Amino acid sequence: MTVQDPQLFTDAFRAALTDAEFAALLKERDFSLQFVLTGDAGTAFLLDSDGVHDGAPRPASLRLEVRPEALHLVLLGRLGVTRAIVDRGLVAKGPVSGVRQLADLLPPLGRAYAQLAPAPSGA
């Protein structure tokens, strides 16, 4: 799978939810994230404590419109969320407090993603 493949992200996020602590955190905060992958990928999915759902089954706490390449770098910790926002690689729609909560949620997502992500070119 390449970075462009949305399934890479959904597989990683499903794997992250097997971490009981992470799932509990989402449930406790009643927090959900809708990812809208822009560009050729052009797809959307929603992550909540129950799983990863296709499309937009319900309004999310925070909606992230993001280029797959930027999401790849954010999850691997190579690009900060605010830098991605400033550079317009990522648009966050929803209360700003939701963006702050991302700081707690990204590390477990990133760890799961790192297990599946393609190796950097040249590696």
Next chain:
Amino acid sequence: MIATTTTAVPNAPTLSDLRALDEAAMPSLFRLPPEVEELRDEVRDFAQTVVKPRTLANDLAPADAFDWEMVEAGHRLGLLRLTMPKELGGRGMGVLGVAVAMEEIASVCASTALIFGASLLGQTSVLFSGDQQLQARFLPPFLGDRPVLACNAITEETAGCDLLIPEHAELAEDVMTARRDGDHFVLDGVKRFITNGKVAEWAAVFANIEGNPGATGLTVFVVPLDSEGVTRGAVADKMGYRACLGTTLTFEDVRVPEENIVFGEGGGWNYLTVQSNQARSIVAAISTGVARGAFEIAKEWAGERVQAGKPLYEHQFTARKLAEMSSKIEASRLLYLQAAHQADNMLPAPVYGPAVAKMFADRAAIEVAEEAMSIVGARGYCREHAVEKLVRESFGARIYEGTPEVLALAITGALYGRRL
């Protein structure tokens, strides 16, 4: 000779009173969140009891006089840490809260609003960066007992709009440079008209990394203003906004560690766009406050002043003026509230709404202040009258954070899909 016949209209409500009466019937779309309503009431009290009694003296004082006592009172209220998250000790307000607070202060003194607004703007880069190391170094001073100010240093002698319009980046000339020297950068250049520059502890300074044409390498540096090589110049003797000090800041071989860069080398333009789109709704709120302040004075006078046996407001010509003035204020407020709400719910903030709000409110402030002076007449033309000051200040907001010309480009850019 000026005729002086007046009669009071008892218990006439202010615009704020009318709005409060209507709030019960307002759908939630137009109601402020409870924490913002609470802040508005606190700041209104601060504006009326602390700022208003000092406004005239501060306006007539020498250009370089600064009212630290007033700033300290605002600091006790939390105005200098308004946007810091509560977990860091701040008041946790977003753009909406700041905008509403600024309208209240600007309704009695726009330049006092700008003292607080410019400091918050300076902090924004450090807050928004999410860089915990920068936050730990530069935010704690705002939490202490003593009031501390920040500032944002963009404008230069040869570059005002050239450092606000991204398409101008390559054409900008003689912009402040930042030259790498090991793990430091060396800043050289001069910033002009920097609000709070004379009194701030540190500045978010925009400089072009050497070797990049024009300002294409624009980068944000956090620079303590007591750094070696920084000189605070004379205070500009301005037409209005006299309570806040606009100053030249000269940087000569100022060494800044690379960890003081916010948003990375060359990240200045992208950040500047985000910052401007957030700040414009706040400036629109300041203009709304100026218009409101002028209107309330004109309304009071039109209720008291009797000509041809009846108060001015019963004369159709004046009634029409008052009605149009209040309509412009209500429209300005709705536009800035909408824009601020957008900025609080979308990162990066959109271009269109805040630019439209600022363009409308800035113009409305000038028109309302002018009409207020025409209603008050000879008294309003005198230096010691608040309307005279409000007329002068009404022109200020259309210069900073985007002139009408810059806003027009932003708005049409959004309309044609070039800037969103």
